[in-house]
Amino acid sequence: xxxxxxxxxxxxxxxxxxxxxxxxxxxxxxxKDIYSYFKDFRxxxxxxxxxxxxxxxxxxxxxxxxxxxxxxxxxxxNNFISEYVRWLDDPPIGPGYGxxxxxxxxxxxxxxxxxxxxxxxxxxxxxxxxxxxxxSQDLKGLKTTAIKSSIITHSHPAASAGAxxxxxxxxxxxxxxxxxxxxxxxxxxxxxSSISGSQEDIWExxxxxxxxxxxxxxxxIEAGLIKFSQAGxxxxxxxxxxxxxxxxxxYTISTVICSLFIFLNTLSSYEDCIFKLATAGGDSDTVGAxxxxxxxxYFGLKNIPDELTKLVKNYKKxxxxxxxxxxxxxxRY
Ligand SMILES: [Mg+2]
Numbered sequence: 001x002x003x004x005x006x007x008x009x010x011x012x013x014x015x016x017x018x019x020x021x022x023x024x025x026x027x028x029x030x031x032k033d034i035y036s037y038f039k040d041f042r043x044x045x046x047x048x049x050x051x052x053x054x055x056x057x058x059x060x061x062x063x064x065x066x067x068x069x070x071x072x073x074x075x076x077x078n079n080f081i082s083e084y085v086r087w088l089d090d091p092p093i094g095p096g097y098g099x100x101x102x103x104x105x106x107x108x109x110x111x112x113x114x115x116x117x118x119x120x121x122x123x124x125x126x127x128x129x130x131x132x133x134x135x136s137q138d139l140k141g142l143k144t145t146a147i148k149s150s151i152i153t154h155s156h157p158a159a160s161a162g163a164x165x166x167x168x169x170x171x172x173x174x175x176x177x178x179x180x181x182x183x184x185x186x187x188x189x190x191x192x193s194s195i196s197g198s199q200e201d202i203w204e205x206x207x208x209x210x211x212x213x214x215x216x217x218x219x220x221i222e223a224g225l226i227k228f229s230q231a232g233x234x235x236x237x238x239x240x241x242x243x244x245x246x247x248x249x250x251y252t253i254s255t256v257i258c259s260l261f262i263f264l265n266t267l268s269s270y271e272d273c274i275f276k277l278a279t280a281g282g283d284s285d286t287v288g289a290x291x292x293x294x295x296x297x298y299f300g301l302k303n304i305p306d307e308l309t310k311l312v313k314n315y316k317k318x319x320x321x322x323x324x325x326x327x328x329x330x331x332r333y
Contacts, residue, residue: 007300008016008174009326015296017312019288020055022278031246031281041275056094058289060098063125066325076147079217099123102153112152119324120158122255132170137333157202162252168194173297248282259291270299274313
């Protein structure tokens with residue numbers, strides 16, 4: 001059975017926006033508190049549409065990444081810097097400190113080597129989906145581009161590792177579908193091999209945490225999130241008060257692990273999957289966006305309920321940018 005890749009490109013990017021939109025009101029809240037607001041999340045969305053009126057930095061930066069790729073027919077440092085600087089005029093919604101501080105410096109002409117913050121925050125992996133799509137048939141290019149696109153704002157090794165792992169997972173998932181399913185073992189294999197053999201201790205630690213995740217895929221969502229909410233987070237960033245709670249830390253490794261955990265736990269329905277992602281607790285919008293990119297890549301636009309697509313601000317623009325990115329990809333590969 002052939003896969004409709006245009007449908008996958010559109011599904012991936014709109015799903016980043018759906019997860020981000022649904023998670024936005026729940027940023028910074030404990031999962032158990034989020035679940036006290038409603039009995040049925042679908043009913044809650046229908047009743048309180050206004051609560052979900054916007055997406056945040058995750059979707060904004062994802063769209064700027066897609067535009068930079070379209071303009072340059074692939075990665076080009078100057079296009080990426082220009083697009084990220086343009087984001088400052090959007091204006092940014094709910095940005096992380098690592099991202100905004102480095103991009104402000106880029107705006108004033110500081111070279112990216114000096115502008116990049118040493119943050120391991122999830123600001124680079126939240127915008128990586130277009131790179132996973134565009135380079136899905138050039139895995140060497142995928143890895144180098146994931147790194148190059150990360151280090152212009154985040155010099156921390158966790159940021160580039162997270163970007164590679166999620167881009168690689170997207171490249172894998174767009175060639176699968178709910179009709180065929182996929183092998184979780186194989187997905188772990190491709191993600192782990194994408195960052196193995198490096199000299200970076202943090203990359204090795206990330207691999208160990210991925211193996212730990214693989215052993216814990218079938219535990220209940222709340223228990224898994226309690227286990228992985230601060231995976232890899234070290235002092236002084238570790239938040240003692242959230243120990244034993246489902247509250248995803250905005251560090252790259254913890255966010256990526258929690259997003260993968262929920263996605264792999266809820267493969268039976270797109271809706272169920274995106275609802276669970278966006279209500280993860282802590283950095284809920286970014287778990288929604290990153291997990292959303294995985295869910296969109298796997299399910300495709302055709303399996304995403306129309307009401308969810310239409311809930312997203314500017315959804316037509318997002319579908320159009322996805323289409324433009326697809327045509328550039330199709331021409332090149
Ligand atoms: Mg955000």
